[in-house]
Amino acid sequence: MKSLKDRLRLSTFAVLAAASLATFGFAADDAAAQERKSIKIGYAVSKTGANAGGAAMTTIPNYKLWLADVAANGGLELPDGTKLPVEVIEYDDRSSAEEVVRAVERLAGQDQVDFILPPWGTGFNLAVAPLFDRYGYPQLAVSSVTDKAPEFVKRWPKSYWFLGGGRDYAGALAKMVDSQTEAGVINSKVAMISVADGFGIDLVNAARPAFKEAGIEVVMDRTYPVGTQDFTTLLKEAAASGADTFVAFSYPPDTFALTQQSQVQAFNPKVLYLGVGAGFPTYGRNLGPKAEGIMTLGGIDIKNERNMAYRERHKALNGEYPDLWGSVITYASLQMLQESIKRVGLDREAVAKELSTGTFDTVLGETKLENNQLRQLWLLGQWQNGNLVGVEPADRPGASKPVLPKKPWQ
């Protein structure tokens, strides 16, 4: 219902914009521009259903922001300097894998859009990857954490993977624990829990060998089912395990619950690492100074002025700051698409080549893909002075030093 309305509104807007452009541009005898009145961009995301929470955090607000920025800029610029307004076609995949496949098929076949933006989530990006490939659309698979990106790039040469893999994040975590152990800040024992679903399984499977390799002893390794809201027993066990580091590969509701219950139980590990959700703006706001020292995936470089400016624009448009992991990368990926179109036009083959080989100026700074993957990532972040700052890779410019041990809850 809403998506249809959005679509109608956006297309009306696009038609009006195109009409005004046509009136003004009539004198100019540019045949090509008269043929084409707009650029069609389509996407299917989870506006309802189980994935809606994630999509509403990382994907949809950034699509909105980018489209608004493009409209404010007068449209997407082409190599000859003309600007065409964007016509948006949006579908709700209702968090169903069949639905997202159907919607992408429709976008490519029936709506014949010029570009398709990716859905939210690893599973959904994998579900639609063969379609993007078959129809020849570049796929900017941002919100997908996968270790198999190098294989996927071989199978689908126009696919781009922006968020790294479980091994990257687990490896960075193991590296941090190892170096803090060597510095004598913490002992080398880790207590670890994980949600028995996609993200948790992926990360814990990568973490086990990473810890082992670093000589870190995992003294507790438990999984819990999706939807668990009571972590009393798990936290008690972790507290009794003697580990200085507590790691939870958790989903947002679990992350929030774990944080609250750790406070109640006065559970104070020297390193507290939580999963998805610890980088949400609401998380920092709800906790306030209590967030200090908590670690999670992602983070940002607060000295990067362009990123900070992007955050303010995101808040102005969406009423909320972006999350501190995938959001800025989603926006940067769209800037890359925009810049590629400006450089090579609407030919999807040429755009794909440009995305693979070009260097782009984005909100992340200078951005370049390696073998179709973004490797300039913050793999570990820590809340410091009200910001989730990037800690690992420690040698990356802009990295902050970890502040450990984490102070006990007040």
Next chain:
Amino acid sequence: MTLITALIAGLVLGGTYALAAMGLTLQYGIARIMNLAYGDMIITAAFAAFVLQGAASINPIFGLLIAVPGGFLLGYAVYTVILAPLVARAPNRGVLEVDSILTTFGLLFVVQGILLVIFGSNYTSYTFLNEPVNVLGATIAANRLIALVLALGLGITLYLLLTRTRWGTALRAVAVSPQSAQLVGIDINRAAAFAFALGGGLAASAGVVISMYQTFTATGGVVFTMKALIVVIMGGVGNLVGALAAGLILGVVETLVATYADPGLTLAATYAIFLVVLLWRPQGLFGRAVR
């Protein structure tokens, strides 16, 4: 010591389940409406508490004073506007059950859609009374303890009202035999509307309490409906004490399994005891064999 801690934590968890299920058992037992939109009523109340807390800075405990009557009125309105025509039309209980399931299934999406438009699909949470309370050596969050106290308080009060008052006797008569209740001069439509509204009020109280410590989304109602259904069926349909007991049992079993076996088995344990109860007493723990 571990056992006592686990038992108390389990009772607190079970209190939430019981609180969430008691309204559903009233709606199904007395009004004969299998309300699939029940979980969404809980979520609506959770958002109401969130708004009251955030925008009007009304503490959720006082929020209950607004949300519960609101839930009652909303339940009453839903019954009289949407469900009463079905009741009037249905020739027998079976038809009414099917009709009500289909109608409330639709209602679920309407409520969900409205919540999505207003609040979006984001995770919502706020912090309230996340303070440790010591109960017999076990550390419990105050906000969760409220759920248990409220469930016990509401459950016992309602039980006493249903068994000790004339009004309660009439409601129970409707639950047992609507036809005969009519013969002794009970207005069964009014009784059903009242029971459904009461269920709405209980759903609202559950929603407010749950919002104090749990993250929720506009689309998360189904989970509560499912849990509540299990508790209602386990406890015996229409039986308040049954719902209370079944909720507490579920909570304790889940916590014991998580403590002594593996946290990954809690879901399996829930369904296992559900099955055992159904095999042993198909009518539920406190249910009477009907027909």
